[in-house]
Every structure is written in C-alpha cells, then in structure tokens.
Amino acid sequence: MRFRATRPSEFADVDVVVIPLFEDKRLPARGLRRATRAIVQRIVAEPGSAKLYAVSTHFGEKTGRVVIVGAGKRAEYVPERARGVASAAVKSLWRSNAKRVAVFVAAEGIGAEPAAQATVEGVIYAMWRPESHRTRPEERRLPKLTDVILLAEGDLKAAVRRGQIVGDAVNLARRLANEPANLMTPSHLAEEARAVAKETGLKVEILDRERCRALGMHSYLSVAQGSRQPPQFIVLRHVGRGGAGVDIAFVGKGITFDSGGISIKPAEGMYHMKADMTGAATVIAAMGAIAKLDPQVNVLGVAPCTENLPGGGATKPGDVFTSMSGRTVEVINTDAEGRLVLVDGLTYVQRQGARRVVDVATLTGAIGIALGHHFAGLFGRPVAFVEEVGRIGTEAGDRLWAMPLTDEFREEIKSDV
Missing domain, CATH: 3.40.220.10 (Leucine Aminopeptidase, subunit E, domain 1)
Structure with a gap:
C-alpha cells in the first residue's frame, strides 16, 4: 500500500x-x-x-x-x-x-x-x-x-x-502474537527475529540452552524443563552511535504457550495463552522499527522464549533455582513463570551495560483486575524515567498507569527456605 x-x-x-x-x-x-x-x-x-x-x-x-x-x-x-x-x-x-x-x-x-x-x-x-x-x-x-x-x-x-x-511494526507484533502456539514455537519466533534483522540490518544472536546454562540462566531455563521445544534467547542490537555501551534496552517476555505448568491453568480460555509471548513480539517488532528509523543511540532488545508446560521434567512447586544474578529463587506457583524468565533477561542486559531498561510482558491477570483494559501497569524507578515512559505511552496510544514500587514490598517476597 x-x-x-x-x-x-x-x-x-x-x-x-x-x-x-x-x-x-x-x-x-x-x-x-x-x-x-x-x-x-x-x-x-x-x-x-x-x-x-x-x-x-x-x-x-x-x-x-x-x-x-x-x-x-x-x-x-x-x-x-x-x-x-x-x-x-x-x-x-x-x-x-x-x-x-x-x-x-x-x-x-x-x-x-x-x-x-x-x-x-x-x-x-x-x-x-x-x-x-x-x-x-x-x-x-x-x-x-x-x-x-x-x-x-x-x-x-x-x-x-x-x-x-x-x-x-505494530501489525507485525499483532501477527506474531496471534499465531497458534503449534506454529509460533520458540524456534519459529527466533526465525522471525532473524528475518527482521536481515531486513533492517540489526545484529542478531540466538542463545540456545547450552549457552544460557553456561551464562547461569537457571531461572529462565527452569521454565523450559517441561517442554520438548528448545528455549531460544533472542538478542537484537541496533548500533546507532557506535562505540560501546547500551543507551536503552528492551526485554520482552516470550512464553509462546503458557499452560501454567504443574500449577495448571483452568481449561476455559487457556487458548488465549498463545499470546503470552506478546512482550517478545513487541520487542522484536520495535527493534525492527528502531533500525529503520535509525536513531543515533545504541539499543539492545532481548526476548527469552520458551513454553511453560507440565511434563516429567517440569518445575515443581517448591523447587529452588539460582538465577543469572546469583540470587536463589523458590518457585511457589509454576504459573508465575514470567518473572522467572524476565529476571535472567534483565540481568543479561544489565551486564551488557544498559543504562535504561524497559521490560514488556503479559505478566499477570491481576493488573487487568486493577486497571481494566484501558491502561497497562507501569512499575519502575526513578520517578522521572517512569513519567517519561508514561508520557511516551500516551502519545503512542498505549496509556500506562504508574503502580507503587517501594521497599516495603521487598520483605513480602523473601522465601522461608
């Protein structure tokens, strides 16, 4: 057209x-x-x-x-x-x-x-x-x-x-997110990322299970244990100003199907969970748009992709894993897999030197209960950066609402083991 x-x-x-x-x-x-x-x-x-x-x-x-x-x-x-x-x-x-x-x-x-x-x-x-x-x-x-x-x-x-x-770019993200999960596997999503990189000149790297294990991404890999599909950690780079460093990084949750794992979801509406990789789809599409617009900044986009399924090797409630940062995590509910995936993605971009980080995820239905369907929840620090992201979201037609993120919550997520 x-x-x-x-x-x-x-x-x-x-x-x-x-x-x-x-x-x-x-x-x-x-x-x-x-x-x-x-x-x-x-x-x-x-x-x-x-x-x-x-x-x-x-x-x-x-x-x-x-x-x-x-x-x-x-x-x-x-x-x-x-x-x-x-x-x-x-x-x-x-x-x-x-x-x-x-x-x-x-x-x-x-x-x-x-x-x-x-x-x-x-x-x-x-x-x-x-x-x-x-x-x-x-x-x-x-x-x-x-x-x-x-x-x-x-x-x-x-x-x-x-x-x-x-x-x-928006329509690409919609297409990826709406594909059925038997077709939009982690490997296929990685191929889509390669195609975007080839078209736009982005640098692309796909980290397989062995590479991720060597990097210590045991939190991310724990989610992949119940699936036959191999996990794919997608890395896209736009080098706009040259030199080292990452001015901003995007991390997108890439659960290509989320059954909930052992803590399985109700059957009604589960088919919608093919779209639990919308964060990854958004990052891939956004990185393609960034490459075409060619801003003079260095941008890193990562998408940790896997399925979350029950199986003989799947994570069990009560299991403990060590994340890439070295912090141990106790899994109480295997349907809380999004944070297990994102934590290693966030550590990865931090170690790449990212100065600002935005993660994008279909993380929890609770935010929909809190805000309805007209706003997405926004958690972050410092306040000035949160306000900037919120303003940009409004301009783009994706309205955001800042949620509290204070030290009081830190005590509530500590494990007893």
Missing part, C-alpha cells in the same frame, strides 16, 4: 474521500468539490454525525464514496483520536472495492506532522485481520486499498514514513 501527502487543492480522482467531523461541524475550507460539499453538508446536518468514531457514508455517481467519521470535540483531539478516525474509515471500506482513498488530515491542536503520522498508523492498523488460517482465502475480509492520499498543508514525507514504519 502506498501513502503520500498533498495539498487539499491538488489531489486527483479517488474512489473515496474521508472527512473527520468535529462537533462544531466545520468542514475543510479547501479541497472539497462543490458536489461533494453539498452532499457532506446534508450528512453533517444529521444528529449524531459528529459523535466520536460514528461513520456516515454516501455514494453518488458524481461524488464517488464520501465517508464522514465523527471526531468528537475539537479541543479534545489528540493523535490517538486521529488514529481512531482513520481506522474507523478504513474498517467501513472492508467490503467495498475502493482502491484509492483521500483522507483530510485534521491537525487542530496537535500539528500537521503528528496528525499525519497518526492517520497513517490508523489506516495500517485497520488493514490487519487475524484470518490468515481460514480454509478459503476469499473468506478473509480485507480492504482492497492500494493508495492512500493524505490531504494537508506542508511537507509531511517524514511523518508519513514514520507512520508507515510504526504501523507496520
């Missing part, structure tokens, strides 16, 4: 025109043809047409298809709403034959570049569907878009490129 930006007065014939509509119902000053403007004015007069993400569609021989998407209050418009408007428009075209689409970019309050980038991201997000394993390919509901034209003033090439890179 091709993206480009142009002035509203210069776009050529398209199959669809998409117009964001705020509650004040003020239309774009330029770019709407007379016939189209007349149609739009009739649509916007309808009650509820400006309600956030409401979609109104008209098709005429002279105007083609016009899609109006409610953008809510103008004063509350942020990049995440620009993404939502673009996604809602594209989803309304899933069953159409539209190939060329022009989108008016609403830049009020956020600027043309952030609005254009968010619009591109929203279009790409709406193009993804988890239907690749359907028996009949024709059953897949995908829009037929080939060209998307962003209508806005100014040079937006860089913003469009950033939007494409970020959008493609």
